[in-house]
Amino acid sequence: MTQMKIPVVRNILQANDRLADANRKVFDGAGIFAINLMSSPGAGKTSLLEKTIDALAGRIKMAVIEGDLQSDFDAERIQRKGVQAVQINTEGGCHLDGNMIQMALEALELRDVELLVIENVGNLVCPAEFNLGEHEKVMILSVTEGHDKPLKYPLMFQLCSALLINKIDLLPYTDCDIDVIRSSARQLNANQAIFEISCRTGDGLPEWLDWLEAKVRSSRGK
Amino acid sequence: MHEMAIAQSVLDIAKQEGYRHGLRRISMIRLQVGALAAVVPDSLKFCFEMLSRDTIAAGAVLQIESVPVVARCSACRELFEVENHVFLCPQCDEPALELVSGRELSLTSIEGETGDSNDADENPSGAQHSAGQ
Ligand SMILES: Nc1nc2c(ncn2[C@@H]2O[C@H](COP(=O)(O)OP(=O)(O)OP(=O)(O)O)[C@@H](O)[C@H]2O)c(=O)[nH]1
Ligand SMILES: [Mg+2]
Numbered sequence A: 001m002t003q004m005k006i007p008v009v010r011n012i013l014q015a016n017d018r019l020a021d022a023n024r025k026v027f028d029g030a031g032i033f034a035i036n037l038m039s040s041p042g043a044g045k046t047s048l049l050e051k052t053i054d055a056l057a058g059r060i061k062m063a064v065i066e067g068d069l070q071s072d073f074d075a076e077r078i079q080r081k082g083v084q085a086v087q088i089n090t091e092g093g094c095h096l097d098g099n100m101i102q103m104a105l106e107a108l109e110l111r112d113v114e115l116l117v118i119e120n121v122g123n124l125v126c127p128a129e130f131n132l133g134e135h136e137k138v139m140i141l142s143v144t145e146g147h148d149k150p151l152k153y154p155l156m157f158q159l160c161s162a163l164l165i166n167k168i169d170l171l172p173y174t175d176c177d178i179d180v181i182r183s184s185a186r187q188l189n190a191n192q193a194i195f196e197i198s199c200r201t202g203d204g205l206p207e208w209l210d211w212l213e214a215k216v217r218s219s220r221g222k
Numbered sequence B: 001m002h003e004m005a006i007a008q009s010v011l012d013i014a015k016q017e018g019y020r021h022g023l024r025r026i027s028m029i030r031l032q033v034g035a036l037a038a039v040v041p042d043s044l045k046f047c048f049e050m051l052s053r054d055t056i057a058a059g060a061v062l063q064i065e066s067v068p069v070v071a072r073c074s075a076c077r078e079l080f081e082v083e084n085h086v087f088l089c090p091q092c093d094e095p096a097l098e099l100v101s102g103r104e105l106s107l108t109s110i111e112g113e114t115g116d117s118n119d120a121d122e123n124p125s126g127a128q129h130s131a132g133q
């Protein structure tokens, strides 16, 4: 019996990364722009999707993958808007992974779809580590969560190319300082696009929709 | 928490490499975890301990080395260490162009005992039973 040390050097998430790469090939092959939409529970992911679907109806063909621990409430909300949606239940899992997306893609009719939004499980930590094959990561922070969140969850803010600050209609009732969110987000990721929105009143949504539409068009132009 | 999924991958890789190199027991696994990675070391160790029971890696020590966050400036192209989550170059105050390190989640080595000839049958070929991840 001998003691032995074996150098290995392997990426621990390589199994997930390979699946994410395969998903990315499916998206690119079908001409689909894919977004991984993340936030803490209840920040307004599904509300934003409902507003986005209404605004882009007839202009951009969408499909949605909904991730939740349990229930298919969110997929039903999307389907009621006339957009195809698949629900993934993680049964306790705190994030979506490449394998779940691969399976969900089999249940979607991808023909003519231009924009796929994947609504991740509500959580500001874990989903950041797992690539799904998306082109962009987008996040929502609602003003009721407090302005200290960027520095408490740095990875999420660092990786997202767009940050939507939602529920600004509630600002008068909170002590949230949007300038603090903006400056700490800039410090983490100076290239991040920031939108102040309310899914309740519709404020700020046109700027978000312009950004999104430009992304979809430029990815399809390639 | 996602530490469970990460612990499962660590175990899968360690077992695979252990079997491939004829180890009968794995006593130490070295990991590099970037300071920006959303991983809590204690939670990872706890999950690993639960998952590795009754495997060749049972009781193995997880030695976790933290890797600092280093970025390249988009203006002067110099590398700088990111402290207190400030991804701005201390020289030019310009944003980081790319992250050079800090998101590592890698297994760098395993240590263990090689098998004697009389327990060579302890090495099943299908080392990976949870390929789904
Ligand atoms: N006042 C106000 N309420 C909002 C706004 N956006 C969403 N809400 C409410 O916030 C609650 C949660 O919204 P959802 O869209 O379900 O949030 P979610 O992020 O999809 O939630 P999970 O999928 O459960 O994580 C609902 O009651 C929404 O009506 C907003 O801009 N202002
Ligand atoms: Mg939702």
Ligand SMILES: [Zn+2]
Residues within 6 Å of the ligand: B073, B074, B075, B076, B077, B078, B089, B090, B091, B092, B093, B094
């Ligand atoms: Zn510089």
